[in-house]
Amino acid sequence: MEIALFSPPPSFVSAHYHKCDAFRSKFPCSSTGKLLYSNSHSTRNAGTTPTRRALISSVLDQKAEKETVIPDPDYRIPVALFGMAGGFVYADNLVAAVPVGLLGLLLLVQATRVRFVFDKDALEVKVGDQLQESGENIFVGGKNRWKYSTFVNWELWWPSFPILVYFKETQTKPEGQIHFFPVIFNGKQLYNALVERCGPSKTSGPS
Incomplete structure (x- = not known):
């Protein structure tokens, strides 16, 4: 009795589905909750010429090239240095422990x-979560910004x-001009x- 009372009459169900069929190309059907744009979208794509597809692909590639990449920080080297400093302390070698610990810090x-x-x-090279300017390079002068077109070569050791990233550029x-930086970033990233923006190095990538 309760099922009969709360079930919609057949005529209502039929009208509901006919209404969904009539508008499914424009509106979501309440019985599925999904937008039914797939048919019209496929039809439009089927008529896309190869030239238009190539143009779209080119635009997407250009957008990808413009994306900014910021490798994540990596703390393995500081942790390793702290471990070495702890080992020196355990061996009662404070002369070695102090500089290694300070470098790790x-x-x-x-x-x-x-x-x-x-x-x-x-x-x-920028500083902080707000990516503030890092100022001039304290060793060779000039801004800490180097165009990819000026890179002569680069390497990761090891x-x-x-541990170290090296690159040589002709902008400075x-x-x-040779630069060395400790790898305090995600090595793979x-x-x-570097490969994407500056070309391949002589060494293989980090495992």
């Missing part, structure tokens, strides 16, 4: 604040456990960004 702080930012044109000085 410095790299830990730098890993929380320094960022490599790969934009569409250049690699730039690929299986990257025509004969070439850093390697992939």
